[in-house]
Amino acid sequence: MWVPEILEVEMYRRAAELVIGRRVRSFQTNDAIVVKDGLQIQSLVGSRVDVVSRLGKLMTIHFDDGSIDLHFGMAGRVIVDGRSPIDELVYGASSNDRWIRFQIDFEDGFLAITDPRRFSRVGMSRTTSGLGPDAFSHGLFDQVQPRLPSKGSIKGVLLNQNVVAGLGNMLVDEILSRSAIDPRRDISTLTGPRIRTIFKAIDEVLPELLERGGSHMGDLAAELRVPGSRCPYDGRELSRGTIAGRTTYWCPRHQK
Ligand SMILES: [Zn+2]
Structure with a gap:
């Protein structure tokens, strides 16, 4: 299990595009920790999905009558018509059903969020003006430059969603x-x-890892994020520490 970052949410968005044009038959909104605005969401029954958009790690489903924001927290997954775009698991009459926190049933098929940890959040769309430009934007550096703070660890700056939206720890x-x-x-x-x-590295890494299958597929891959592992470029033992509140791995030889 890994935390959904911009790449995973982009995969969710692409999977969710399957439901464009479908009409809502019902919403399952009874998980009050994950789902806010249950009553307002219920008022969208009968409306049709127009567009599914993404800004950073936030996905929005736009209906002809209003929109719903989906945040995936630490472990949220999107399931469309029983399939997840990021694990090969097929959902159905399986034990994973108990993790479904929100579901949209259409006349044909469904879209659900599963989340064993319940940090996902679903609600009517809010203004997202605080968020920085999406990390996939063209000309990202020029858009971000005026938002860059004058102080702070570079790791913390890049994790700040108000500077650039979408990047997570890995x-x-x-x-x-x-x-x-x-x-x-x-x-x-x-x-x-x-x-x-x-910013050149951001432009390079995002499409490359999206192609490879997600944010855990970097050169500094998920399996290297354990004590004692070595730099994939020069073999030096990686350093590990908490920076900006997050467990961080880096190479003391080539990262200066
Ligand atoms: Zn190195």
């Missing part, structure tokens, strides 16, 4: 490893060209 470690930057470095000590290197 992607940021991968991006900093590829840009050869120590995650502890304060942004105030990085020159303009080095900061640009990071």
